[in-house]
Amino acid sequence: MSDCDHQQWQQSHDYRPLETTAERQAWRVTALSGVTMLVEIIAGYWFNSMALLADGWHMASHMVALGLSALAYFIARRYAKDQRFAFGTWKVEVLAGFASAVMLTLVVLMLAFESLLRLFNPQVIAFDMALVVAVIGLLVNLLSAWMLRDQHEHGHELGGHAHADHCEPHDHGNHGGRDLNRHAAFIHVMADALTSVAAIAALVGGMLFGWNWLDPLMGVIGSVIIAVWAKGLLIETAMVLLDREMDSPVVERIRTNLERQADTQVTDLHAWRVGRTQFACAVSVVTHQQTSADDYKQHLAQIKELVHVTVEVNQCPVDHQG
Known part of the structure; x- marks a missing residue:
């Protein structure tokens, strides 16, 4: 076997795309969410507004999830060549998506609980200030969603090549599979955008017609919609993590x-x-x-x-x- 070059038989197990756009976007959105969170929390304490504080801490939970998404990209890239990972580090990203789905479920529960509580115990709302913050929050979330949109970048070469246990490598391109980690981050910012839209509608209704009950009602409706998104993400990521693929x-x-x-x-x-x-x-x-x-x-x-x-x-x- 001294004349046989063993390196030609070795296989790369890094099946992640070489592009790092998603990782950079995740870090940028995390930073943007962090700044927005700090502004809302500081403003909430300064103006003694529970609405601002609640929205700020709600944004904090999403910032943690987005940070987890960005960290997953970093870890997957950092250990892409580590032989201890039998089939590469791609599932680190999927695991982050699953964790984000779990966190999103917790956010839904807290949002629904607080909305139901306020539905039966109406609170005095500072409509003008809350409306400005809700609009700012919506703009931030729409910008974040645009940054995290799934562009389905075709044609990028994969980090690893398929040898299929042959001597000749078979190079397979990215066929446009969904990036579950980016999709999880996208759902988080879209959930925030949905709550901002609902808040704007409720605040306008309360300010013009005195419908204070509309604010918590929109919270309940929004939590139901977000719960549906979280369920879909949980199922999709869990299927990959548990290798439930035999019906593919x-x-x-x-x-x-x-x-x-x-x-x-x-x-x-x-x-x-x-x-x-x-x-x-x-x-x-x-x-x-x-x-x-x-x-x-x-x-x-x-x-x-x-x-x-x-x-x-x-x-x-x-x-x-x-």
Whole structure:
């Protein structure tokens, strides 16, 4: 084996896109949210406004989630080449998205509780000052949402290449999979924007028509909508973290591709996501033919989503009787 260059057989497990735009955007939005939070909290204490204080601390919870999102990008990039991560660090970003969804659920519970409390115990509202802050908060959140929008940047080369256990590398591009970490941050700022819109509508109604009950009612409605968003994000990120991928179309394509070969039956198949659109798989087949694992890997090479393939071939003895 002294003449064999072992490096050509080694595989990179970094399936994250090389671009760092999302990370920079996350840090910028975190800083913007932090400044807005400080202004609201300081103004709340200065003007003795509970509405401003509540909105400020509400913004603080989102700033923590956005900071977590930015930190996840940093950690994933920092340890991208660390061999201790069997399939790279992409799931660090997904884990941050899941944590953000959990935090968003807690925010929903607090928002709904406070809204219901104020619905049955109306508070005196300083409409003019609260309306100005609500408009400023909406503008900040819309700017943050624009910065975090998912641009689906196609064509970026992936940080790792798919060898599929062959000597020749197969370079697969980013097929536009959703960045769950960025999506989680986007939902956080959109949730804040929704509460700002609801607050503006409620404050205008209260100021013009004396409908003080409209403010807490909008809070309840907003919390229900945000809860739906949080549920979707929780399900989507949990599915990736728990490798619940066996109903993905790529799984059936793997099975069909292999069993299309003569005298081949798939007896065991596991597929899991290792990147936004990249999968790894381990498969066992039974055949009477003298077909090697490399032969089956060649057949699977046409499935571009597969970046890591392990094949076990079980040779079934030919029955010569009869």
